[in-house]
Amino acid sequence: MTMPLRPGDPTRLGSYELVGRLGQGGMGSVFLARTPDETLVAIKVVRPEFAGDPEFRGRFRSEVSRARQVPPFSTAAVLDADPEHxxxxxxxxxxxxxxxxxxxxxxxxxxxAALQSVAVGIATALTAIHGAGVIHRDLKPGNVLFALGGIKVIDFGIARAFEATSRHTSTDQMIGTVAYMAPERLDPAFGAEVTTAADVFAWGVVVAYAATGRTPFGGESPTVTAVRILTQPPDITGVPEALRGVVERALAKYPSERPTARELLDLLLESQTRSVRATPPVTPPPATPPRRRRRVAVAAVALLALLTAGLVGGHMLSATTSSGPVAEEPVDPLTAILAGERRFSLRLGPTDRFFMLDGNGAELDVSDGTGSRSQFVLEPVGVDYMIRSLTNEGYAGPEICLGVKITPGADFAPVVGAPCTPTKATLFSVSDTGTDTDGRPAFSVGNDYGFLRWDADARRSDVNEVGEPQFAEKFTLVDRGELPVPAPPASTKPTPTPSATGAALVDADVSMLKNFAIDLGVPVVIILTADAGGDHHLRSHPDGSVDFTGTAVTESTRMTIKPARVRKRTEATANQVQIVATPKVAAAGGPTCLTDVREVVLRMQPCRPGDAGQAWKLTPAGDSGLFEMTGAHTAVRSESGPLLKEGGWGAFQTIAVAR
Structure with missing residues (x-):
């Protein structure tokens, strides 16, 4: 609720016109303001007693700089700041x-669904915040806002500047609300420093509050609440079964026993279909936490999550009778990763940062671990490996592997994207070096040039000699699921998919598309709209990959849009089509169709009538032949060629071409 300005309030700050008050807290006042282009923004003005402290201004400047790097999804974007004002x-x-x-x-x-959306939305926001190296420190229900299209987490990124300015912050003035504080914020015996794990604890309290209307450690006073946080298990009676196990893990007393924000997202997705309830680990006394017991508890919870989600070794577990088939023995995900049978992300030690690769020739960088750019596959070559990047998954182009770039006279030997050819630079050893500080299996990565490390000051990778593997930097291999589904061999002949009832397939109703000037049944090119900045055509490649990088009418860009074959003409199947490509070479076999293999993974595969993965819903966008295209898993977007999950340009059109 907006309140009028008070006497003495400023009416302008820089280029911003203040139009009302939104609130006031221990740090200062929050105003509603208007930019020169009439956009409404919120401005937080620091209290004068903080502003006069040079130490505070320095910390404020640093924290604001980091907060501005947080991606603005599920968070209120940091737009501007003036630490010198x-x-x-x-x-x-x-x-x-x-x-x-x-x-x-x-x-x-x-x-x-409303509760699940809040849980996922806050976890998504924390993943973005932590990925930028920021800790929220004051996550609570009042800082979770409901906006059009989803939730927004606010007030992150500058609490440390206030809390760390010791002359202004005593123990009883700690930034945050006691009910949402992690044990390590109240007693150093639980953790010598505040990390992102404190925000995960607060996430558990907030979700429990959203589900029950009360906090799990609530007492008659802040002191009683603090004592319960330090000594008592959480009371999460009333939290739905699908969320209870994840909330219990987030509320673990010790930071190392809590999942990261990214792992929260994975657990929440698994809990959509199965409960991920885990037995709470026995809380050791703060003075002497038994590390071995903690590692066992974490490993058991991780294994339980994989088993309940049916992900271990890619096998779904099912009950059998004594006379039925015996289920296959599940394969440990780590074993499958080292065998080159599962994708993984490479985590930097005990942090929430992961290696990522943008493309061929690009240097290895770090990110929050989201997307295929941060996923790899081990390709065994004898006792060593090539490390293949999935950065171009679903796109055209050769495979990309990690390789060491040696430049004579240079101080650094960075790891870059290189062709997947076994050489001295691209063959790596992956050596078991025990466990990291959180009890997870850890590995060093090296080759003939030395061992991989990340120089945080220079923000680049480097490979150099450190002696034996145990002295090298340690990394963990985080399971990211099954490998990409390869395209079927070109010689495979299309096989119609029979319906469950045996009914014959019929053409979908596409009469509306004809009325909107979308070319059907004739050779066309599918292109981006003109405002996307260029005539990029949908193009297929001999290896089955597709992209929007074509700029000429060739065999690889010529398509035909036909009605999809469906079991029954209904409103749900209306405007569904198959997009058929002419084989680029005679050896490619019969016609291939654009296939939505899984989310954002599109390929050309042999046409299969009735296959839902090859049925594309065209939605007219206006009356001039423009349309949006949605598959079984993916709403297609494109920006300068690549296919994206979201963002970019979503409107396409067809242009008829000669055969």
Missing amino acids: DPPYLVVEYVDGPSLTALVDRQGPLTG
């Missing part, structure tokens, strides 16, 4: 919506 201020995206506190007060605890 008197007083300093911060400009963030204005979110016009109620807080989680207000919503629960008004409507009661959340249930079903």
Whole structure:
């Protein structure tokens, strides 16, 4: 709710016109303001007693710089700041919506999809925040806002500047609300420093509050609440079974026993179909936590999550009778990764940072671990490996592997994207070096040039000699699931997919598409709209990959749009088509169709009538032949050629061409 400005309030800060008050807290006041182009923003103005402290200004400047690097999904974007202004201020995206506190007060605890959306949305926001090297430190229901299209987490990134300025912050003035504070923030015996794990603990409290209307350690006073956080198990009665196990893990007393924000997302997706409830680990006394017991507990929880999600070794578990078939013995994911049978991400030690590769020739970099750029596959070559990047998964182009770039006279030997050819530079050893500080299996990665490390100051990788593997930098291999599905051999003949009832397939109703000037049944090129910045055509390649990089009418860009074969003409199957490509070479066999293999993985595969993965829904966008294209898993977007999950340009059109 916006309140009028008070006497003495500023009416302008820099180029921003202040139009009202949004609130006030221990750090300062929050104002609603308007930019020169009439956009509404929120401005946080620091209290004068903080502003006069040079130490605070330095920390404020540093923290704001890091907060501006947080991707603006599920968070209120940091737009501007002036640490040198008197007083300093911060400009963030204005979110016009109620807080989680207000919503629960008004409507009661959340249930079903609404509760799941809050849990996933906050975990997504924390993944973005932590990926930029920022700790929120004050996650609570009042900082979770409901905006159009989803939730937004606010007030992240600058709490440390206030909390770390010791002359202004005593023990009883610690930034945050006691009910949402992790044990290590209250007692150093649980953790010598505050890490991103504190935000994960707060996530567990917030989700429990959203589900029940109360906090799991709530007491009659902040002191009682703090004691319960340190000594008692959480009371999460009323939290749905599908979320209870994840919340229990997030509320573990010790930081190392909690999942990361990224792992929270994985567990939440698994809990959509199966409960991921784990037995809470026995809490050791703060003075002497038994490391071995903690490692066993974490490993057991991780294994349980994989088993309940049916992901171990790619096998789904099912009950059998004594006379039925015996289920295959599940394969440990780590064993499958080392055998080159599963994809993985390479985590840097005990951090939430992962190696990523943008493409061929690019240097290895770090990210928050999202997307195929941060996923790899081991390709065994004798006792060594090539490490293949999945950065171009679903796109055209040769495979890319990691390789050491040696430049005479250079101080660094970085790892870059290189052709997947076994050489001295691309063959790596992956050596078991025990466990990391959190009890996870750890590995060193090296070759004849030395061992891989990450220089955080220079923000680049380097390979150099350190002696034996145990003295090298340690990494963990984080399982990311099954390998990409390869395209069937070109000689495979299309086989119609029979319906469950045996009914004959019929053409989908595409009459609306004809009325909107979308070319059907004739050779066409499918191109981006003109405002995308170029005539990029949908193009197929002999290896089955597709992209939007074609610029000429060739055999690889010529397509034919035909009605999809469906079991029954209904509203749901209306405007579904198959997109058929002419084989580029005679040896390619019969016609191939654009196939939505899985999310954002598109390939040309032999046409199969009735295959839902080859049925594309064309939705007219206006009356001039423009359309949006949605498959079984993917809403196609394109930006300068590549196919994207979201963003970019979503409107396409057809242009008829000669045979």
